[in-house]
Ligand SMILES: NC(=O)C1=CN([C@@H]2O[C@H](COP(=O)(O)OP(=O)(O)OC[C@H]3O[C@@H](n4cnc5c(N)ncnc54)[C@H](OP(=O)(O)O)[C@@H]3O)[C@@H](O)[C@H]2O)C=CC1
């Protein structure tokens with residue numbers, strides 16, 4: 001494991017998940033600094049993962065070799081401004097931004113100098129070591145690339161993309177998509193409730209089925225996902241009735257359109273922020 005120190009500036013949902021995945025896979029807690037403006041959020045991160053915490057972003061900035069910018073996109077300019085005015089030499093630091101919709105050029109503009117920058121698009125299952133992270137960088141050393149890859153592959157799968165524009169595609173495919181699956185689970189859970197299952201039963205039934213379906217796919221990569229679906233679908237049977245209903249309501253097109261909406265929003269944010 002590298003002896004670099006990594007700081008997460010703005011440790012909310014996403015950075016909490018990344019730190020959790022890192023700790024689970026064996027990163028030393030003392031090599032990780034988490035910041036937040038909210039003491040209570042930091043107390044939870046410290047209690048859960050035993051990492052170092054501070055409400056002072058500049059202390060973390062000074063100490064860390066790698067700085068993960070993890071505030072909401074709309075708060076990034078204000079954060080970068082405060083880092084820039086701290087008068088710390090940023091030239092030897094490696095920055096990683098997990099924010100959607102802010103380009104490397106814009107981040108450098110916000111920081112007021114051409115720092116070394118990696119764009120990363122992770123997702124929240126990183127907490128369990130089941131995350132996916134898309135990575136993009138230019139002009140960083142092989143050692144820096146290796147370190148970033150080590151961090152994000154410790155939380156699941158990490159994959160480099162060739163162009164920065166591909167990060168927006170990664171948002172649609174993996175960054176935002178846990179929410180699509182949760183939405184589908186919510187819909188099944190809600191219907192189970194209307195069928196008379198109590199809240200606990202409805203939750204248990206839907207989550208076990210989702211877990212089982214994902215595990216079926218993961219444990220049998222030689223079987224296509226559509227074949228796994230076909231294996232549940234008896235000709236003229238119950239599943240067929242349900243699946244045909246979903247297809248006749250354009251499920252595939254709806255999902256594809258939703259993913260396009262996700263990409264368009266990222267592109268729009270690049271113009272706005
Ligand atoms: N959530 C997700 O699934 C994913 C998120 N991302 C990206 O990750 C980033 C963070 O998202 P998420 O974790 O969901 O957001 P959160 O709001 O949960 O986390 C950001 C945290 O940073 C705190 N904060 C804001 N400004 C500062 C500051 N100047 N100094 C210290 N702390 C600060 C916020 O405080 P407060 O609570 O007071 O606002 C908040 O607790 C976003 O840019 C998003 O695009 C990327 C992939 C997936």
Ligand SMILES: O=C(O)[C@@H]1CCC=N1
Nearest residue numbers: 099100171175176177
């Ligand atoms: O919704 C968002 O904008 C962030 C980026 C990907 C997941 N959450």
